Amino acid sequence: MTEETVPELTPLNPAWVTTTRIASALGMLPFVIGAGVLEFAQVMPSGSFFVPVLVLYGFVAFVVPARKYRHWGYDMGSDRLRVVRGYMFYSDTVVPFGRIQHIDVDQGPIDRRYGLATLTVHTAGNHNSTVALPGLLHADALAIREAIRAAIRQDVL
């Protein structure tokens, strides 16, 4: 099903894979250190805990971001923004510009290093009141923001 819909979507910036790898590698580092300490203290048979943790760490930090990347995509229409993500738990969200309340462009420290940013649009709905689109070039995120803002203004006039 997705195979049909993916081609029309714009993929995220490939640098997103790198930033996500760095972020999850850093975020999960404490677990590896903890497992390393256990290994060093020889509480369990040598390597029986540390090696699986290390393998899992490698998988989550290096393989998963690339997989996630393949399933993210967005489409900037003339009057709506579509954000598609997830394989196991697939979600495909459409936000009409006419319903957007305000727009955030976020940039974390890792993002800034790679010139990326996250665009978040807020709506009045309870479900999906915020829809985030990560992995955009900062300039692109700003451009999308301007386009949406201009569309909102046009709608009202």
Add this chain to the structure above:
Amino acid sequence: MNDIATDAELPQADEGQRLHVLGLLVGFVTGIPQLIFPIVAAVFGTRGTGEPMISVIAVTAILFFSLFFRWLSWMRFRYHIGEHDVRIESGILSRTARSIPYERIQDVSIEQKPLARIFSLGEVKFETGGGDGDDAKLSFVSVDEAGRLREVVKAHKSGVVLAAGTEEPVDGADAHPVFAMDGKRVFIFGLYSFSLVIFAVLGGLAQQFDFLLPFEIWDFRNWIGIAEDRGVSVDNLNGISLSARIILALIALASLIFIGLATGVIRTVLREYGFRLERTAKGFRRRRGLLTLTDVVMPTHRVQAAVVQTGPIRKRRGWHSLKFVSLAQDSKEESNFVAAPFATLDEIWPIADAAMVQAPDADVRFRKGKLAWWLIRFAALLPILAIGIAALMVFACAPFQQAGLMLLVAPILAFLWWLEWRKYADHIDAAQIYVREGWWRQKLIIAPQVKVQTVEITQGPIARRQGLASLNFGIAGGTLEMIALPLATAHAIRDAVMERVAAIDYSAINRSR
């Protein structure tokens, strides 16, 4: 995308204004209560050293850090009143640049807490009527600046409003009641509101305040002793004939039912007495209550969806209730507005119609959910049950005869989900979305499509293989979900709804007209 970027004037990071410096101090002082825990921890942590100076230094360090980080975020905070929007840039390490178009600002509120007043500062909030209320806040700016901001926003907005050509309805005619309940109706409603909550309350109270009572409630031997003093013994009770025992049990049951009905009637009368819903120029006005009278007005254009609810018992007599899901603004505690708590459908549809929500056509057939959807749910439950039983047997050393009792969950849930499947149905027509769900609380949710904020198609890992999906509609103040749809249907419905939604702007649908 690039051509947009070049001709749109992108704001420079260093332009814009800072908040008022003194606001730093006000924020710091009002934030001190949040530092209580670290301070207490520091005091206790350093008390053992026997050197009081260390405690003082630790507390000072905490205060200093708090001030330092406040200063940092103050340094990194800029707001910018632009031509088309208000922009706020914030964040020490992670930067957030928020843009709020003037068209979306519903209200500018200025709040002055006592301390801020001393320095003549104010907290400015730009309310957009967004879902989470994490709108834009400027804390703090000087009062003059706050007034100026309000004027600027007002000036921008008034231009827009004039352009859109909306005028307040000059409805000279005064209120006429749309729905009212007399004493008899309230009483019948009370009978349907059977409730044994009184026992929970009494039990809770007894547990809380049993030390106040002159006797031990939970000491059953004592109770038996008292009974024996009065000449009733356990043997005595056992000696009563079967028929007498049945009569006793029936009396106990009858009194239970009586108490349940009485509780329901009393609670309902207290809340609903004199229920009266009127249509006024401003919207729906509802008055009700016996001891505490409430008087609520909800503008008609704020209605986002209508929920018609009934139950398996009250449905036999045709009793339903009508609630409006609304854009909660002032009253955060009630986002659902009960328009008719106990009424027949003939009474309900005219009320809904007044809020621009129409009843589904009588001859229309609703779409039923795919049974596979519930079967998938059931299939996903089985491994969880198996793991639970295995865990019980391994960790709690329970024999299979006991742990296996968990398997009873499966037929019970299967039955409930089967009921759910039977009751679920949805429908979409040219203007509205209908979802019918629930077997105990039977709901029919009706939402005008133009009030939809977002549409999301989701698929779980198993449902995906079966080509099934759900459609989540973002509604302000409520939820609306169509489930168990074939993916192609989901796409078709989304496209149809989006065509209608994208054509009309948010600020146009929630304005009175």
